Amino acid sequence: MLLFGKAFTRTLLANGLALAVGPFCVLAQAQEYIDLEAERAASEGRPASASGTQAAQPAQAYPVTSYGIGTSARPEQSASTAPATTVAPAPVAASGANAGQLMLQVQQLQQEVMRLNGIVEEQAHELRTLKSQSLERYLDIDRRLSLLAGGSVDEVAPLPTEGATSTGSPSAPAASVPASAPAAQPTAAQPGESAAYQAAYGLVREQKFDEAVSAFQQFLRDYPAGRFTPNAHYWLGELYLVTTPPDVEAARQSFMLLLDLYPADSKVPDALFKLGKIHYTKGNRDRAREFLDRVINEYGASNSAAVKLAQDFINDNY
Amino acid sequence: MKHLTAVLVATVFALATTSARAELVIEITQGMDNPTAIAVVPFAWQGSGTAPEDVAQVIDNDLARSGQFDPVGRGDMLARPSTQQEVFYRDWRAINTEYVLIGRASVTGQVQMRIEYELFDVNRQARVLSGYEEGHVNDARMLAHRVADEVYETLTGIPGAFATRLLYVSVTRNPGGKDFYRLTLSDSDGARPIVLLESREPIMAPSWSPDGKHIAYVSFETSRPAIYRQELATGARVQLTNFRGLNGAPAWSPDGNSMAMVLSKDGNPDIYLMDLRTRELTQLTRHYAIDTEPTWMPDGRSILFTSDRGGRPQIYRYDLRSGATERLTYEGSYNARARVAQDGRNLVMVHQAGGQFHIALQDLVTNRLQILTGTDLDESPSIAPNGSMVLYGTKSGDRGILAAVSVDGGVKFRLPAREGDVREPAWSPYMSR
Numbered sequence: 001m002l003l004f005g006k007a008f009t010r011t012l013l014a015n016g017l018a019l020a021v022g023p024f025c026v027l028a029q030a031q032e033y034i035d036l037e038a039e040r041a042a043s044e045g046r047p048a049s050a051s052g053t054q055a056a057q058p059a060q061a062y063p064v065t066s067y068g069i070g071t072s073a074r075p076e077q078s079a080s081t082a083p084a085t086t087v088a089p090a091p092v093a094a095s096g097a098n099a100g101q102l103m104l105q106v107q108q109l110q111q112e113v114m115r116l117n118g119i120v121e122e123q124a125h126e127l128r129t130l131k132s133q134s135l136e137r138y139l140d141i142d143r144r145l146s147l148l149a150g151g152s153v154d155e156v157a158p159l160p161t162e163g164a165t166s167t168g169s170p171s172a173p174a175a176s177v178p179a180s181a182p183a184a185q186p187t188a189a190q191p192g193e194s195a196a197y198q199a200a201y202g203l204v205r206e207q208k209f210d211e212a213v214s215a216f217q218q219f220l221r222d223y224p225a226g227r228f229t230p231n232a233h234y235w236l237g238e239l240y241l242v243t244t245p246p247d248v249e250a251a252r253q254s255f256m257l258l259l260d261l262y263p264a265d266s267k268v269p270d271a272l273f274k275l276g277k278i279h280y281t282k283g284n285r286d287r288a289r290e291f292l293d294r295v296i297n298e299y300g301a302s303n304s305a306a307v308k309l310a311q312d313f314i315n316d317n318y
Numbered sequence: 319m320k321h322l323t324a325v326l327v328a329t330v331f332a333l334a335t336t337s338a339r340a341e342l343v344i345e346i347t348q349g350m351d352n353p354t355a356i357a358v359v360p361f362a363w364q365g366s367g368t369a370p371e372d373v374a375q376v377i378d379n380d381l382a383r384s385g386q387f388d389p390v391g392r393g394d395m396l397a398r399p400s401t402q403q404e405v406f407y408r409d410w411r412a413i414n415t416e417y418v419l420i421g422r423a424s425v426t427g428q429v430q431m432r433i434e435y436e437l438f439d440v441n442r443q444a445r446v447l448s449g450y451e452e453g454h455v456n457d458a459r460m461l462a463h464r465v466a467d468e469v470y471e472t473l474t475g476i477p478g479a480f481a482t483r484l485l486y487v488s489v490t491r492n493p494g495g496k497d498f499y500r501l502t503l504s505d506s507d508g509a510r511p512i513v514l515l516e517s518r519e520p521i522m523a524p525s526w527s528p529d530g531k532h533i534a535y536v537s538f539e540t541s542r543p544a545i546y547r548q549e550l551a552t553g554a555r556v557q558l559t560n561f562r563g564l565n566g567a568p569a570w571s572p573d574g575n576s577m578a579m580v581l582s583k584d585g586n587p588d589i590y591l592m593d594l595r596t597r598e599l600t601q602l603t604r605h606y607a608i609d610t611e612p613t614w615m616p617d618g619r620s621i622l623f624t625s626d627r628g629g630r631p632q633i634y635r636y637d638l639r640s641g642a643t644e645r646l647t648y649e650g651s652y653n654a655r656a657r658v659a660q661d662g663r664n665l666v667m668v669h670q671a672g673g674q675f676h677i678a679l680q681d682l683v684t685n686r687l688q689i690l691t692g693t694d695l696d697e698s699p700s701i702a703p704n705g706s707m708v709l710y711g712t713k714s715g716d717r718g719i720l721a722a723v724s725v726d727g728g729v730k731f732r733l734p735a736r737e738g739d740v741r742e743p744a745w746s747p748y749m750s751r
Contacts, residue, residue, distance in 0.1 A: 110606050111629075118628030125648045 130244070137242040138207060144270070147305035190226050197228040204235060213239045230265040233258040237274060252278050269299040269306035276310065280317065289318065342508030342720060342733040342740070353388035354473060356381060356417040357410060360392065361433065362400035364424040370455055373423050373433055376462035377469065379507060380480040384470065384706070385729025390415050402436060402445065410440045417446075419469060423458075431455040435465050437472060447472045459509060479704040482506045483746040485514075485524040485533060486720060490738040498738075501535060503550070506702075506745070508733050514548065524742060527570045530749045534558070534568035534577065545579060547594075558592065569612045569621075578602070578612035578621050589623050589636065602636055603643070609634075611655050616662045622646065624654040633667060647680060649687045655698060658682075659705035664725055666690070666699040666708050677710050679725055690727045700745045701725075711741035 200215035216232045216239065223229060237254035240247040255271040255278070262268070276291035295310035358378040363369040381387035396409040399420050410418050421435035430452065437447035449468060451461040460481055467478030483503055490498040501515040501524055515521060519538035526533055534547045543565045548555035559565040563582035570577055574594075581590045581599075589602040589612045603609040607627035614621055621636045631654045633647040647653035652670035659666075662682070669678035669687070674694040680687045693712040700709045707729070709722045714732070718739030721732045733740075 114607055114627055115629040118630060118632075121628050121632075121645050122648060125645070 134242060134244070141204075141238055141242070144305065144309070147309075148270070190223055193223045193226045193228060196222060197226075197232065200232070201235070204239065209239055209242050210244075213243060230258055230262040230267055233261070234267040234271055237271065241274075241278075248278055248282065266304075269295050269302065269304040272299075273306040273310045273313070277313065280313075285318075289314070342504065342511075342735055345732045345734065348385070348728070348730040353386055354417065355390060355415045356387050356419065356469075356473075357390040357395060357413075357415045359395060359398050359400070359418065359420045361421040361423045361435075364422055369423055370425070370431070371458035371462065373421065373458065373462040373465070374419075376459055376507075377419065377466040380463060380466035380478075381470065383507065383731055385724060385731070386470075386474060402438075405438055407438075407440050407443050410438075415440055417473065419465075421465070425455050429455050431458055431461060433458075433461050433465060435468075437469055459505060463505065463507075476706060477704045477748075479702040479706065479745075479748070480506055482703060482749060483530070484508070484709065485526065485535075485744040485746070486740050487521050487524060487742045488735060488738045488740045489718070500738075503533075514550075514553075522742065523567050524744045525568055525570060526744055526746050528572055528574045528747055530746045532570075533744075534570065536566050536568070545577075558594075558597070563587075567611050569614060571614055572616055572618040578614065578623075580610045580612065589621065591621075602638075602641075613656050613658060615658055616660050622656045622658065622665070624656065633665070646682070647687075648685075649680075650678075653678075657699050657701050657708075659701045659725070660703060661705055664701070664705060666701060666725075668697055668699065677708060677723065679708075679727075688727065690723045690725070691721070691730075693721060696721075698742045700743050702745050703748045709743045709745050711743060 196215075196219050200212055200219050203209075203212035203215050213236065216236045219226075219232050220229065220236075223232075226232075233254050237251045237258065240251035240254060252275065255275050258265065258267060258271045259275075272291050272295045276288045276295070278288075279285075279291065280288035292310045292314050295304075295306050296314075299307055358374045358381065360372070360374045361369075378389045382389050390413060394413055396412060397404070397406065399405045399418075400422055401420070405418060405420065416439070418438045418440060419435060420438075421433060423431065423433045425431050431454065432450055432452045434450040435448065436445055438444065439446045447468060449465075451464045453461050463478075463481035466480040470476070470478035470480070482505075484506055485501065485503055488500045488502060490500075492498055496518045499515075499517045499519065499521040500513050501521045502511050502513050504511040514533070515535070515537065517537060517539045519541065520536075521538075522536040522543075524533055524535040531551065532547055532549050534545060536543050536545055538544075540560075542560075544557050545559040545565050545568045546555050547558050547568075558568070558577070559579065559581065561581050561583035563585075564580060564587055566580040566587075568577050568579045576594055577592045579590055579592060580587050582588070584601070586606055587608045587610050588604060589609050591600045591602055592598070593600075602621065603623065603625070605625065605627050607625050609623050609625045609627070611624040612621050613623070615635070619638055621638065622633055623636060624631050625634050626632075627634075628645065630651045632645055633653050633656045635644045635646050636642075637644070646656075646665070647667070650669050650671055652668075652675075654668045656665055656667045658664065665680045665682050666677055667680070668675055669689060670676075671678075671689055675696050676689045676693070677691045677696045677699045678687055678689045690708065691710070691712070693714075695713040697711045701707070702709070705725060707722050707724050709720060711718055712721050713719070714734060717734075718741045719732060719734045720740050720743050721730065723730045
């Protein structure tokens with residue numbers, strides 16, 4: 001029923017069965033050639049031996065010798081003029097069978113290469129897709145960072161705008177040190193905290209996402225109630241989405257932690273937006289909409305960039 | 319020549335008798351949610367005797383078949399104007415009609431037909447289109463299709479493709495002996511079928527030259543496959559290939575100067591390019607896998623083809639300049655028989671999903687795949703020149719029929735044949751006048 005199969009059957013028919021039968025034609029030709037040689041040898045009254053075949057060889061009625069059918073003639077056989085003891089059609093046939101065997105193997109190899117070729121094509125495609133996805137995610141973070149730095153009361157400085165291509169660029173190095181904690185933040189920075197946060201954040205900028213995850217996790221262990229702790233939760237949430245493979249559930253938990261522990265933090269609208277997006281990707285449109293609506297309803301008056309993002313997202317997807 | 323059982327039918331269109339009796343009957347199975355209400359008022363006949371063709375009905379059917387219009391039934395019309403002075407908008411508002419098309423038809427000098435038409439917007443109370451079509455009276459239906467094209471373009475912004483033609487192969491099963499194959503040319507609505515070739519041996523892969531004046535096909539009439547090229551106006555034909563093995567799937571280049579085809583003369587089916595002026599052959603693909611079903615990208619710079627070089631049939635693109643080959647389809651384990659719309663973006667193909675063969679559309683920019691059909695065993699998709707509809711072969715019961723689906727999957731209709739199996743439709747390009 002396969003259409004391709006059907007087409008191919010036609011192809012084959014049209015082709016004089018060249019595709020499937022090809023090897024056997026060659027085999028038949030080889031056999032003809034071998035028979036011919038054996039006949040000629042017999043008529044010349046000299047022994048013809050199909051060399052290279054070691055199989056038990058039935059006795060023949062006529063003298064035979066090696067006639068160069070194979071590649072490695074066996075001198076002792078050709079030397080022995082002893083009649084009747086050796087070889088002819090059977091090894092000849094065996095050699096033919098070998099040729100057939102070879103053709104079969106070539107065919108099998110071709111099939112195998114085609115199969116592998118398919119796998120390579122698919123994996124290359126998969127890689128391209130993943131690359132472009134991770135670039136997209138990175139650009140998303142980058143864009144949002146720029147927005148946040150540009151407008152809202154956020155303490156994180158912008159990434160270079162061509163962030164994706166400027167990996168490792170030394171531009172704007174220390175500029176991203178948070179200038180001041182928001183008033184709502186009760187805790188003061190602890191010794192070493194700022195440096196640890198900056199180090200972890202630097203990894204994000206360098207797109208070393210896996211290392212950044214470890215660094216922020218370590219940061220949270222070291223400074224469970226630091227000035228940048230909410231930020232660390234937020235960044236972990238973002239990072240879980242861009243690691244390979246993405247850990248959407250971990251991301252969701254990080255954002256929820258931020259919401260539960262620091263409901264007044266300036267990152268909350270962004271976390272809400274992200275949660276909306278996460279639920280949307282999980283296929284939970286209604287739950288997603290709740291989060292997106294919360295961004296707009298609760299922070300609509302603020303100048304948080306998340307409000308516009310949420311609105312755009314709703315416009316695009318609902 | 320003793321094997322030549324084919325009968326060539328001369329196809330001088332100007333002399334062909336006008337027969338509206340269609341071999342294919344159209345059944346609309348799915349339309350759009352909010353089709354535009356339009357009234358196509360019967361055109362006034364200004365000649366002697368009766369009109370040779372109900373022009374308005376042809377237009378009415380065209381618009382209905384697009385799925386985007388809901389023509390008003392004639393019985394519901396409160397008036398039947400044929401001039402602007404006779405159009406009273408309240409008559410049409412009363413029956414919720416958005417547009418009204420009126421017209422007049424006449425014949426001068428026995429054979430020259432003229433159709434004048436005017437289209438009115440009921441809400442804006444204004445004439446939005448007027449014009450006329452002229453041609454041979456035997457081509458009355460084609461003139462009507464052209465009017466439908468104008469109306470369609472005015473109201474949708476997309477050029478119409480009603481004044482186009484179809485090629486298809488039909489097979490009449492003969493349990494006692496050999497099957498009977500026909501290559502048929504018809505209007506885009508299935509009307510005016512003309513049999514171009516009849517044979518006891520298979521006819522396959524009909525395709526159009528870009529100017530719509532020539533066709534190519536594969537015929538087994540010499541007991542083995544060969545590619546023929548045939549001029550529609552004269553029926554004159556030339557055998558292009560007669561190689562050992564497979565000669566198949568001719569596909570005209572967009573500039574009309576060359577033809578891609580599948581040949582297996584060197585042992586294995588590969589894609590070749592024939593220069594139609596010099597008959598010179600160039601081998602494009604060289605692979606021990608099966609390369610087949612070539613089709614051109616509209617820009618003529620690359621050729622898409624089906625190959626199982628990756629173990630399963632998938633669509634590949636061969637770049638004619640660089641010679642590079644790139645796989646295009648990744649979704650599903652079977653994608654074959656590609657055709658690309660004139661925009662170079664919409665790729666339609668046969669796609670296997672859930673054990674069934676459907677027509678699917680892949681957007682070549684986003685690479686998103688959409689399955690368009692719900693029928694099974696779909697084959698040979700062919701895209702209308704305006705890119706709006708896809709015609710394909712499918713099975714209804716145990717019979718092969720033609721069906722069509724819009725590129726958004728929203729509109730569907732079937733064209734069951736009166737007899738036999740129909741398959742391998744090829745939608746013509748825009749016909750030059």
